[in-house]
Amino acid sequence: MSTNIFWQESPIGNTERQKLLNQKGCVVWITGLSGSGKSTLACSLSRELYTRGKLSYILDGDNLRHGLNKDLGFKAEDRVENIRRVGEVAKLFADAGLICVASLISPYRKDRDACREMMQGSSFIEVYMNMSLQLCEARDPKGLYKLARAGKIKGFTGIDDPYESPLNCEIELKEKEGECPSPVAMAEEVISYLEAKGFLQNQ
Ligand SMILES: Nc1ncnc2c1ncn2[C@@H]1O[C@H](COP(=O)(O)OS(=O)(=O)O)[C@@H](OP(=O)(O)O)[C@H]1O
Numbered sequence: 001m002s003t004n005i006f007w008q009e010s011p012i013g014n015t016e017r018q019k020l021l022n023q024k025g026c027v028v029w030i031t032g033l034s035g036s037g038k039s040t041l042a043c044s045l046s047r048e049l050y051t052r053g054k055l056s057y058i059l060d061g062d063n064l065r066h067g068l069n070k071d072l073g074f075k076a077e078d079r080v081e082n083i084r085r086v087g088e089v090a091k092l093f094a095d096a097g098l099i100c101v102a103s104l105i106s107p108y109r110k111d112r113d114a115c116r117e118m119m120q121g122s123s124f125i126e127v128y129m130n131m132s133l134q135l136c137e138a139r140d141p142k143g144l145y146k147l148a149r150a151g152k153i154k155g156f157t158g159i160d161d162p163y164e165s166p167l168n169c170e171i172e173l174k175e176k177e178g179e180c181p182s183p184v185a186m187a188e189e190v191i192s193y194l195e196a197k198g199f200l201q202n203q
């Protein structure tokens with residue numbers, strides 16, 4: 001624990017940064033099972049925002065585990081620390097004025113809620129990829145479900161580790177009759193929300 005520390009004010013505030021960027025910083029937090037389409041949506045959203053001249057940055061769970069979070073595994077306390085760190089980083093990106101797209105399983109409700117609490121006002125937008133385990137397992141692009149079913153990976157989310165679905169998320173994306181909306185359609189739903197809440201307006 002650090003002691004004798006002080007807060008250093010910055011000469012430029014987030015309002016000034018937002019004016020410069022013509023957008024309002026926020027965190028779009030995408031949660032869901034492995035294979036539910038988090039990374040695909042994050043990429044599609046980032047691309048769609050770019051075409052509209054809006055700056056975003058993706059914090060992807062898998063990618064961050066190659067660097068910032070390389071010391072963490074998948075036991076409960078490591079997942080808690082993983083989400084805490086990414087929440088803090090996402091908050092910095094949003095403060096910088098970016099639309100920060102965090103895509104992590106983030107299986108525990110309490111940890112996602114703690115990230116929401118870190119943010120001001122309504123600038124934490126939780127997006128729940130509500131895809132069935134059956135669909136995610138059928139996709140299995142990395143072969144991880146197969147390994148988990150064979151007992152070769154222990155503590156795999158949805159198989160022998162819990163996933164707590166959101167109770168009050170801003171956006172829920174669902175499959176309909178086993179069919180999933182296209183990544184672009186899902187990105188557009190998120191963009192409509194951001195537009196309606198004024199995050200994409202000139203500040
Ligand atoms: N045991 C276990 N459970 C879940 N996922 C596992 C596990 N082991 C490895 N992986 C791979 O790690 C990716 C998830 O990392 P996250 O940082 O998003 O996980 S978490 O939020 O801390 O739960 C996840 O990526 P996605 O498939 O993109 O979700 C997997 O590729």
Ligand SMILES: Nc1ncnc2c1ncn2[C@@H]1O[C@H](COP(=O)(O)OP(=O)(O)O)[C@@H](O)[C@H]1O
Nearest residue numbers: 034035036037038039040139141180181182183
């Ligand atoms: N909307 C979608 N429609 C059809 N297939 C999808 C869709 N989103 C993702 N996929 C496919 O599902 C698999 C898992 O997607 P991914 O984005 O890697 O999930 P996650 O990041 O949640 O693990 C990939 O093979 C991807 O191409």
